[in-house]
Amino acid sequence: MYAGESALEAHGLGMRYRRGWALKDCSFRLPAGRICGLVGPNGAGKTTLLSIMAHVLEPTHGSISLFGEAPGSADSGQRTAFLAQEKPLFRRFTVAETLRLGQELNPGWDQHAAENIVRAGNVPFDAKIGTLSGGQHTRVALAVALGKRPDVLLLDEPMSDLDPLARQELMGTLLAETAEHGTTVLMSTHALAELENVCDYLVVLSGGGVRLAGDVDELLSVHTMVTGAKDGEGLPASLTHHSLVESRISGRQFTALIRPDGPATGPWETDSPSTEELLLAYLRSPDAPPLITPTAQVQDQAYNTRTVAA
Numbered sequence: 001m002y003a004g005e006s007a008l009e010a011h012g013l014g015m016r017y018r019r020g021w022a023l024k025d026c027s028f029r030l031p032a033g034r035i036c037g038l039v040g041p042n043g044a045g046k047t048t049l050l051s052i053m054a055h056v057l058e059p060t061h062g063s064i065s066l067f068g069e070a071p072g073s074a075d076s077g078q079r080t081a082f083l084a085q086e087k088p089l090f091r092r093f094t095v096a097e098t099l100r101l102g103q104e105l106n107p108g109w110d111q112h113a114a115e116n117i118v119r120a121g122n123v124p125f126d127a128k129i130g131t132l133s134g135g136q137h138t139r140v141a142l143a144v145a146l147g148k149r150p151d152v153l154l155l156d157e158p159m160s161d162l163d164p165l166a167r168q169e170l171m172g173t174l175l176a177e178t179a180e181h182g183t184t185v186l187m188s189t190h191a192l193a194e195l196e197n198v199c200d201y202l203v204v205l206s207g208g209g210v211r212l213a214g215d216v217d218e219l220l221s222v223h224t225m226v227t228g229a230k231d232g233e234g235l236p237a238s239l240t241h242h243s244l245v246e247s248r249i250s251g252r253q254f255t256a257l258i259r260p261d262g263p264a265t266g267p268w269e270t271d272s273p274s275t276e277e278l279l280l281a282y283l284r285s286p287d288a289p290p291l292i293t294p295t296a297q298v299q300d301q302a303y304n305t306r307t308v309a310a
C-alpha cells in the first residue's frame, strides 16, 4: 500500500567499511510531507544514512532515491538541505554575510524565512560566526538550511546544543514549514520525549538495520502495553502467543510490549504505549522482530531483502 508520493526511498541500502557494516540491507520509504524521527543507539548508522541521502557518502550496496532521483543529481541537490552534526559555516563570515552566501548559492532562497529564524534567537546579524555560542551557531545553520526552501530537510541531531525554549520554538518552526510548504523532514535525535508532538513518522535503526518504520499512529495502534501479576518466574503463557517486543519483571509484576496476534484479553491490564515507550522498548530489545508498516515499505522490499549480499 502506498500513501502518497515518496520523498525518500532506500532499496537494500548498505554501507560497508573495512571494520564492518555501518548500514546493512535497509529498505524503507518516507512519504512526502512527513516529519520523521530517526532514532537509534550510538553507532546505529543514523549519520551514515543521512550522509548517503545528502550525497556526502556513496553507499557500497543498494540504492536510494529522493523524489525518484539519485541523491547526486542536480535536481536532488537543489531540493535537499542537510544540517550535519558539525554544522559547517565560515567562521570569519558575519551572520548577514552567511545568509547572503545562501542567497547567492540557492535560486529558491527565502531571505525572510532565514532572517526570522536568526531574529527569533536575538543573534546579531553583524556577529562573526566564530564568536557565536554553540546554540546560536546551530540556529544560523538551521536558518541557512531552511532558507534554501528545500523539499527535503535532513537534520543530524539538530537540537543537541539548543536550550529548551529554543528547541521548542525551532520544533514549532519545523512543524510550520511542513504545514505551509509540504517540506519533508528526516531528523535524527536521542531526545525521544521531544519527538512525541512533532514527528508523525518514525524510523528506528539498530546495528545498521531498520527495526521499525512507519506512521506513528499506525505503529502505536499495532502495539499494546500489558501489565499484570507475573506467572511463576515469567510471563503468563497465554501472552507468549503474541509477538513479544520486550518484557520486564519488577517484583511480582510484569510489563510487556506486544504486537497482538489476536485479542490480548486476560488477567492483566492493557494500554496503548506512548511514542517514547514504544521507542525505548525497541531500543532496549534489538532482537525484537522488525516491523515496517505498509506505508513505509518499498514496492520491491521482499526482492531486496532476499538479494542483497550478506
Ligand code: ATP
Pocket (backbone or CB within 6 Å): 017, 018, 019, 021, 022, 040, 041, 042, 043, 044, 045, 046, 047, 048, 049
Ligand atoms: P551516533 O548516535 O553516535 O551519532 P550514528 O547512529 O550516527 O551514531 P554512524 O555515525 O552512522 O552512527 O556510525 C555507524 C557505524 O559506522 C559505527 O560503528 C561507526 O563506527 C562506523 N563508521 C562511521 N564512519 C566510519 C568511517 N569513516 N570508517 C569506518 N567506520 C565508520
